[in-house]
Amino acid sequence: MKRVLCMFLTYAMLFGIFLTSLNLEASYAYPIDSESITSSQNTPVISATPIPQKDFTVEIASEHKELDGNVIIPITFSNVPEKGILTCDMTIVYDPTKLEYISCDIGDIVINPETNLVVSKVYDGLIKLLFLDETLGNELITSDGIFISPIFKKLQSYNESTSIKIIRSTFGDFNLNEVKAKIIQTADNIPIPSSIVLPTSISTPKPTPTPTPIIFQFAIGSANGNTGELVTVPINFLNVPENGISTVDIEVTYNPTLLEFVSAAPGAVIPSPDQNFNYNTSSESSINIQYSKDSETPACITSNGEFANITFKVLCKYDINTYISVRSYTFKDGDLQDVYATPRSTGTIYISGIELPSFGIEIGSVNGYANDLVTVPIYFTSIPFNYIVSFDLTLNYDPSQLEYISYEPGEILKESDFCFGIEKISDGKLNLSYLNYIEGYIYKSGLLANLTFRVLGSAEETTVNITESSVANRTLKRVNPIITPGKVNLLPSSGYKVSGYVYSELENNNTSNNSFNEGFKVELSGTNLSALTDKSGYFEIRNIPAGTYSLKITKPNYLAREIKDFIVEKDKELSSPIVMWIGDMEIDGVQDGAINMEDIMEICKAFNGVSGDAVYKESLDLNKDSAINLEDIMIVVKHFNKTSADY
Structure with missing residues (x-):
């Protein structure tokens, strides 16, 4: 999990850098007549005993190379810090009326550039560069040398020099601490070839003023x-x-x-x-x-x-x-x-405005009977104007009163399959992590997630609360939320209990990770009362009013079973397990209530697939032996042409 969180923080940092720089890059107009920000090249260089340089330095070299009408301009790193460079973001500008960007050579100090480095021309006049060691430590930049060398074609438009500049840069070391860089911009005198042929004459011709283009x-x-x-x-x-x-x-x-x-x-x-x-x-x-x-x-x-x-x-x-x-x-x-x-x-x-903002995280309160499944919502309120790009939350609950089952992401999360996750750290503690990328930031208030718990205990109420929070906006500034805890209130029992076991016909299958009996839904028709079986197949439904019901048992890929005229007039424990047949395959999310040729054909789509193959689907591996083969088809054939009425 630490590695995942490190990835989250890394990408959040980079995305914040991109967003922070957006306004500058979108509005930057390259000056037509720019002056050098360093001393003139005619300044003599004085040789002296070198003094160790502690500052990490990035330099656009003044000694560029020319090849086939193109100019190659090295950008070098020197005094790279001991902890290396894990990531950097750089924006380079040039005058597009004088230079045309062609490509970029990668220096020897960059390891695995195909994966770790992206150089892209955003538009004429602006190049964006992003480096990230995706191994998070094994492919750092650790030595001095040439980082990249942009290649430009010199245009014939003007008989004058031009320059290349870094207008924005951010660097991070192995620990994701910001590294301050000294930027030396010396590529200020790139000569542009003249398209004018000077006449042979003793007298020196008067220079023709270069017109300033209007953009x-x-x-x-x-x-x-x-x-x-x-x-x-x-x-x-x-x-x-x-x-x-x-x-x-x-x-x-x-x-x-x-x-x-x-x-x-x-x-x-x-x-x-x-x-x-x-x-x-x-x-x-x-x-x-x-x-x-x-x-x-x-x-x-x-x-x-x-x-x-x-x-x-x-x-x-x-x-x-x-x-x-x-x-x-x-x-x-x-x-x-x-x-x-x-x-x-x-x-x-x-x-x-008329009031101050107060970003908050609110956990809802719900009621439930013992053994009920309850849904606890978590909301974000008053989202700050710089959005939310990442968070790491620790949620605590009493494991003697509640059992965590699952979660569903809320509507305010974009790309939730990639950006959001909940991990059970231990009984009573969950970790909620989020990272946005590709503009998946949270920008409106609403439902963050629904958490499903099973009510276990007998306490009248139990608290669900966020005890630790780390939230960042798109400028990577910490946002401190006002946290409102939630409660699960236990309702007093007012009816009868039905309990028993549901077994899969495959329960005795010899596999190392057998969970065939888990996950059957047992529900009473005409009510909202239901339960899911545990690994042993046990279920328990409480608070059932006296009456006559239909008891329905379902699970994906199993033939649904219904027990009619099920009378409840006292606590009732089923004397024998309910056995379920597998083979009514879920096809495009639908089961047709029969085991037939369509189900066999569905399995055949992945026939001979093994775990790790692209064709392999775990849902079609009925006996869970990591292979889809004739054994799975024979399981279906065992109850071929059966319907729910045949139980």
Whole structure:
């Protein structure tokens, strides 16, 4: 479990890093004329006795290589800490009007880069890099040397130099402690070949000024709002190209726990907005705003100004700033060619609230009779504005009063099969763990999980409580919840008890892990009273009013059995076990109430499969011998063409 939690924390850290950097990366516009942040290359280098350098250093090397018109720029690590580098996140920017990113060479200090390293161009001008030792310790970066070497094609656009810069970086060591890095950016003088042929002459020609290109930009505005009010945020265009903009598709994201999307309206720069402007809510946290010039509209968008206005209702009840960000965008000009654009700013809504938030974890209280199965809900309330990306909770209960059975994830969890799990640490103690990834963060209040317990004891009430909690938001800041414990109240017995045993016909099968008798559901028709058998096949139903019932026994892949005219007028213990036949296979979640050829054909789909094979299905391995073969089919044939009426 410690390894799993370590993985959780690692990925939570990395995901928090990505989200924290989103606003900067989405709004970064590379400067056309950038100055070096270090001293000039003409500064003489003074040889001296080297002094041990304690600072971990990342350097974009000034001595780059050129090959076939491409430039290779090494990024080196030096003074790597003793505990190594387990993970790092890096954002690199360059001027896309002068350089075209081609690929990336991986340095010798990176072990197993196919698994541990991802380098991706987010868009022209920005490269995102993520390193994570997925073994969590065996493939750390432990030595100095070349980390990566991005390869760029030098474009012929300008007769001048350019630079490569790291604008954001985060590093973590073996213990997931942050490692402070000294960033040295020396790749500030990459020469760009001239496309101009100079004439042969004694006189020196006068230099021709290099024109500064004008890049199309767009910006999301900001607004102020109070709780319950409507606020409008504009999207503005700047430096619209001469042949106009014919197509626009911008995806804008927002926090749905703080804002409710109301509408989007076309701005003044859009010709024929009734025909050409559209929007849709692609999810409950994003909006797609679109413009497309139709064949009947002669003009494109040709002027600067407001492209659209987005209106939100403020839901948040406390003081906070929330961001309207750009997730993706596409622009085409009047010739239907792609237009390079940079988001100039991220919008901010400054909310003036009426109360302070108080994130809470509430455990519900329920009632139950002895031996009943009860469901205890756990809720998250007042989710913080930075969401919840991970948690680790310890839940305690009295094992003499309750037996933990199972859990079901709640509706506020996305990707719960991968992100969420509950482990029984010991009798009376559960561990609840969650890690979000791929935007599976918790952003709204609601049901976290339902826990199922069997009531064992005789105490009037017993407490279920969270005694330890570690909760983090998407900036990896700790969030301290207000915890409300729950109770299970024991109801006094007011009826009779029915008990007995249910056996599978396979109970004597010679296997090392035999649980054939476990999990049969025994229920009384016309009531909500039921019980599940334990490993020995025993069941017990309490608090049954006097009357006549049908006793129904079911389990997946077993032929259902019903005992009619079952009279309850006193405590009743069945004198002999109820034997169940296997072979009515559950096909697409349905059993047809008969053992027939369809059931045999279902087993044949995995025939000759053994445990570990892709074709093997444990549910079709009737005798649990880790192989699906003729023995399983013969078990079905034993009761071929039988129905529930044949018991």
